[in-house]
Amino acid sequence: MSVRKGAPALLSAGALCAALLLSGCASTAPANPAAARTPASEPAAGDARPEVVRPDTAANSLASAPVSRIPGIGPATRAFVPDGTSQVLVVTGAGPDSDRSTVTLYTRDRAGRWAEEAGPWPAHNALRGWTSDHVAGDLRTPIGVFRLGDAGGRLPDPGSRLPYDQDPEFAISGTGFSGESLEGSFDHVVAIDYNRVPGRTPLDKERPLGAEKGGGVWIHVDHGGPTQACVTLEREALRALLRALDPAREPVVVMGPAPELAR
Template structure:
């Protein structure tokens, strides 16, 4: 028993020491484990942070790139240049009736309407508009209504005009020859028999001249003849009567309506036809000063309009304010209306018959219903006509000459 107690006592000290050693070793192991775990957790946290930063970097770069692109597009839109005017120089012709505007837009003010095949000087282009010069004025025409006026076009027009004038001259010469032959045959007719020894009484000489009652009291006639009712080319003669003799003072070529002639009784507004028949003279006007006209002469100012609104109280009259609708602004035609005579066509203001039928200076082609001729001849005409001589304007196709002329 004593041995057992002694054994236990001796081993108790060793157990305590062993136990204490185990406790220390366990504590050390636990400390090492805790330290290792903390280190691993920090490493993981660092990796996560690094990974997140790497993930954020491309996003930031992408955002900056998008922002730069948007800024570039905004700047490009801001500095996008407006349409530029490009200078171009050539002669053009209108392909149909077109508005001649103050600025290149369909909503801009219309200076005037240009007829088909009107010749203009092209100055340049901006987008779909040509800047042109016409009748001393600059304006704009939509490019889809304008083509280049080539040398071939010019030659074709000259050839056509030449043929028209030749046909007109030939027709007039033939008509005069027929009248001369008829007069000669009448004067040579001798109904005497073989047994009649008395000489035949000579037929009275027939003076050449105008025989229409409408012209009987006139001693000044402006004769305008065309080769046909559809021709826009005319031969024009100024006849003056001295005693019983009619003589030609001036002869020139001119133009009438672009669609030819229409007899006064049938003529309607906006047909581009010149009234055929006998017209009187009411007065004159012009952009230039009075050259010496014996009629009342009005100097054109910017506020002068010819009212063509059918049914208006001032229809076919000169007025001093814009009536709107259908009208002519006289100052817009400084070439045509440098000098002009006013005829008495539709002086009674019959609805839809039209008006504003003048004798004026040539433009680039046929007229809208007027008679035109070179400037020198218009000036000569305006200073020559005298209201005391009751001048008349006779406009006819050459085939009608026999109705008015002996």
Template sequence: MRPLLVALPSLVASLVASLVVATAPAAHAEPVELGGVRVDLRPGTTQVVTVDHTRGTRATVSLWRLTASGWKRQLTTRDGRTGYGGLVRGDRRVQGTGTTPLGTYGLTSTFGTHGRDARARLPHHRIRRGDFWVQDNASPHYNRLRNQRDGGFRWWLPSSHPDSSERLTDYPRQYEWSIVTDFNVEQVRRRGSGIFLHVNGRGATAGCVSAPRRTIRALVRLLDPARVPVIGIGR
């Protein structure tokens, strides 16, 4: 995604940092299979979103919760979408290929065109003018949310440039509500950035996972950091 220009007030800056700077993934617990998708659980994980690729760029997206009697599906949709370039192992993904990374990733925060939902628990950032998700491989802010006013990346590069970043306000439909994953939190250059779970557009994504608005809206309200939520993406 693409960067911003002005320095944020300290309070907002702290919030943005908590949204996008995730710690390295924790050691995995025993894997489980949910809805046909292998999920590498993290210690404490009791909430899982699965993305089960069905055909083309379509997928079934479901939310699971661990109960006293085992894993139970809370909601599901067959109208999920994946990247136009297909699916690829996360450690083999290349920026700009339109591929969705297979594997398990944390769900760390949300952002969107609205303010924080009173029922939501994950940290939230309301998109404002100049906000970008940085895809500039030369920037120390690679794969981070940043405002162009803060500098540190080449926000002015055209979309045709391989180091151009994503201006969040350019996608008011898809990013009305969006959930951030910790894919490539280590900032491996050219692996790609800004892999989100967001509202469906008109078709395939550029590598993210998308689902109908009502599904994403429900997930924003239901995901709880205390449950260490993760997303498992499979074939």
């Protein structure tokens, strides 16, 4: 049985949907993610948000001096971050065709200053790198700014403030591109709102942009190699991220290769 914790965080996004398990990014068969930098809809005015809880120091969290802009994020990319968002997960690809990236969580205080809240963490992305026009099976991770509002996994909720769906359907087996085992990859996941309907379990298969644009783009447990389209973090880093993401802060992920994000 599926156990879903919390009320759905109904965060809108231009591109929506989810591809699952053996058709998802960590499967052994080509999967379906998608891209297109789609601006998220404007949130309500006001910023009466609680302070974020810092993740475990064991998960390699660091603090930084507050700054007016998120490092590495240029004006063109910044324009797609909703004004009401005060929590941004930045996934910086090593290059357009690289399967390696770095993940850092930033939060904004009431004075409008951004600070590094957790990370940087090493990560994997898709086998062939990145794309701004993702299609199913291209083995690239979509570039863009996407909301983060739903989580789940095979294992119990580690303390997520996002709605969390514990379900045995998150179990996976098989091997990845480097011959590594995929078992446990979906023990915890955060759904990226690319071609999916927000407010639903990550297992939901509806794809508003159509199956050809992919889906099932998640942040999930690293299995030691590149993915179909997802972003992966080491287990403890992902658990810390789940505890840190706060729906009241309207979190988004900003992801792509460094030169693209700097535009």
